[in-house]
Amino acid sequence: MPEQPPHEIIIASTEEEVQQCYQVRIDVFHHEQRFPLDTEIDYLDPIATHFLLRLTPSLTPIGVIRGSRSPSTGSYKLSRLAVLKEYRQYHFGRKLVEALHAWIKADAQQSGGQTTSGSVRVVCHSQIPVKGFYAK
Ligand SMILES: CC(C)(COP(=O)(O)OP(=O)(O)OC[C@H]1O[C@@H](n2cnc3c(N)ncnc32)[C@H](O)[C@@H]1OP(=O)(O)O)[C@@H](O)C(=O)NCCC(=O)NCCS
Numbered sequence: 001m002p003e004q005p006p007h008e009i010i011i012a013s014t015e016e017e018v019q020q021c022y023q024v025r026i027d028v029f030h031h032e033q034r035f036p037l038d039t040e041i042d043y044l045d046p047i048a049t050h051f052l053l054r055l056t057p058s059l060t061p062i063g064v065i066r067g068s069r070s071p072s073t074g075s076y077k078l079s080r081l082a083v084l085k086e087y088r089q090y091h092f093g094r095k096l097v098e099a100l101h102a103w104i105k106a107d108a109q110q111s112g113g114q115t116t117s118g119s120v121r122v123v124c125h126s127q128i129p130v131k132g133f134y135a136k
Contacts, residue, residue: 028082075121
């Protein structure tokens with residue numbers, strides 16, 4: 001693996017940071033992968049927690065992931081994971097998933113979202129070419 005450029009992962013807490021998350025998604029899912037623009041922002045966005053990976057010290061946004069908890073089932077959802085093309089294979093995707101896992105653990109403990117066995121259900125729909133990434 002090439003050496004990771006200096007970076008940080010934050011939870012987007014301002015409108016500007018949330019917009020930066022949307023922009024990374026639009027670059028990857030719309031411009032690169034040709035998914036329609038009008039379905040990119042969906043019903044989960046207003047209730048989701050948005051993670052932003054950015055280079056330091058420039059604070060250039062380069063990656064995102066989104067986590068949400070279903071109020072009805074208590075299960076969590078991982079969605080909209082994306083790393084800009086020129087920053088792939090640095091293990092940034094893995095780091096974003098790990099950051100989301102840590103947040104889910106903390107959130108489940110706080111909100112009583114765990115099952116009696118102490119586990120939490122996390123769902124994720126994968127694009128077929130990315131199944132190998134999620135398997136790892
Ligand atoms: C999927 C994505 C986020 C992976 O990001 P990344 O930073 O390149 O991945 P990582 O470097 O963290 O990869 C972690 C491991 O998974 C492997 N991997 C990465 N992409 C893979 C793929 N498509 N298939 C199989 N393995 C993959 C890496 O080789 C690495 O293996 P290693 O631990 O043995 O070195 C990135 O390719 C992306 O943004 N793709 C476009 C958007 C997309 O498809 N999002 C997912 C929608 S379901």
